[in-house]
Amino acid sequence: MKINSISANFSVKSYGQNKLTPKKVTVPMPCDSVSFTGKNDNPKKVIILLGAPNSGKGTYARQISENLGIPQISTGNILRKEVKDGTDLGLQAKSYMESGGLVPDELIMQIFKKRISEKDCANGFVLDGFPRTLNQARQLDNILSEDKNTVTQIVNLDVEKSILYYRSAARYTCEDCSRTYSIKENYNPETAKCDCGGRLVKRADDTPEVLSKRLENYDKQTKPLIDYYGDRVSNITVQSKDTPAGEIIDTIMDKIG
Numbered sequence: 020m021k022i023n024s025i026s027a028n029f030s031v032k033s034y035g036q037n038k039l040t041p042k043k044v045t046v047p048m049p050c051d052s053v054s055f056t057g058k059n060d061n062p063k064k065v066i067i068l069l070g071a072p073n074s075g076k077g078t079y080a081r082q083i084s085e086n087l088g089i090p091q092i093s094t095g096n097i098l099r100k101e102v103k104d105g106t107d108l109g110l111q112a113k114s115y116m117e118s119g120g121l122v123p124d125e126l127i128m129q130i131f132k133k134r135i136s137e138k139d140c141a142n143g144f145v146l147d148g149f150p151r152t153l154n155q156a157r158q159l160d161n162i163l164s165e166d167k168n169t170v171t172q173i174v175n176l177d178v179e180k181s182i183l184y185y186r187s188a189a190r191y192t193c194e195d196c197s198r199t200y201s202i203k204e205n206y207n208p209e210t211a212k213c214d215c216g217g218r219l220v221k222r223a224d225d226t227p228e229v230l231s232k233r234l235e236n237y238d239k240q241t242k243p244l245i246d247y248y249g250d251r252v253s254n255i256t257v258q259s260k261d262t263p264a265g266e267i268i269d270t271i272m273d274k275i276g
């Protein structure tokens with residue numbers, strides 16, 4: 020049996036497109052344009068990975084992070100950490116997550132702002148899975164403009180749809196640590212184990228139906244960001260499932276390096 024680790028990251032579902040929003044939250048609309056006055060002598064590298072579910076955003080964001088020595092920030096992970104640490108923001112987020120609702124943008128932005136003020140973000144950071152709506156992108160611009168920074172580069176992973184379904188079908192998740200693995204043949208529940216020892220199982224929401232819904236949402240909500248960011252976007256096209264990941268990361272580094 021061949022097991023390839025593909026990603027240790029996945030986004031928190033409760034922050035996605037759940038229809039059971041418990042209460043209506045008013046998110047202040049940021050101004051549409053951000054103006055820069057003065058210049059920043061030490062601008063941060065702010066890189067965003069855009070791409071449909073299963074396009075490999077998390078994996079490539081991690082490699083960019085390692086190559087450039089700047090942290091990878093996933094809102095799913097920072098949300099989970101705040102919740103785990105029991106911070107004020109975490110407790111607020113938890114109440115939305117537990118009631119099956121989505122965590123409002125306003126709260127996500129506060130958690131995000133706190134994270135990027137940490138020391139390791141001094142030279143920049145890589146974002147995956149965020150922003151995922153135009154509203155979030157505008158709020159991100161506002162936050163960055165406070166320190167005269169801006170999004171510097173966007174990598175758009177344009178992966179053939181059949182590959183996204185193929186990856187979903189092959190994916191198994193560790194029951195204990197949520198790490199994901201790609202198992203292409205001969206799945207055996209007795210022997211399929213995570214490095215941590217946990218059992219590898221199929222997540223209940225990892226089905227073609229759920230993926231098709233997520234792809235629809237992606238096209239509607241996130242794709243418009245490609246136009247929003249305009250000429251800062253580098254398109255990386257993946258048309259074959261056999262294209263080695265190493266080749267893709269090389270292309271990405273060529274474009275953003």
Ligand SMILES: [Zn+2]
Nearest residue numbers: 193196213215
């Ligand atoms: Zn595990």
